Amino acid sequence: GDSVTQTEGQVALSEEDFLTIHCNYSASGYPTLFWYVQYPGEGPQLLFRASRDKEKGSSRGFEATYDKGTTSFHLRKASVQESDSAVYYCALSDHGGNNKLTFGQGTVLSVIP
């Protein structure tokens, strides 16, 4: 079945550091790929998504590029802020039209001021 792997379980950075969270997926065809963010005490919310090879998704300074060749969708941000501290989930959607998402394990980002 489909799967999503996030390499980093926890990331600790200082403000203005560069962020990379690695996401690799396994699925047939062209799944839609997502990044969700979950702030403390809230449910996950969509950061952005991408549906085609080489498509770039972006929001709030975060970005990721759909790479079919390496089956990856790595999240990057050039300069993190304390307010970016949250849990980040990579996910993919199956082709069934029911929008079931398969999530990665999640990455806890802590940004120290």
Next chain:
Amino acid sequence: GGIITQTPKFLIGQEGQKLTLKCQQNFNHDTMYWYRQDSGKGLRLIYYSITENDLQKGDLSEGYDASREKKSSFSLTVTSAQKNEMAVFLCASSIQGAQGNTLYFGEGSRLIVV
């Protein structure tokens, strides 16, 4: 805009007890979902429903029942609570149809088994 309301926010029960979580949405979305969130394991799908009275099993349905009594509500029952089931349960909804529609999540309900 809309909102997803999960009740209760904390549910405390004893081992072996049957416990129910409720979810309401006012987006008028067709599809609703229950996910379980465990630290280090991400979100795993328990049940989903594409319309009123429909139920579809996810990857983690064993030990759970669900009910979609009307379009706006979706409940999840833990049939016999166990201590290793303590987790956060997240309800979500989305429009039925085109691949890649956004899921909207509630704030979650934490299950505590004593």
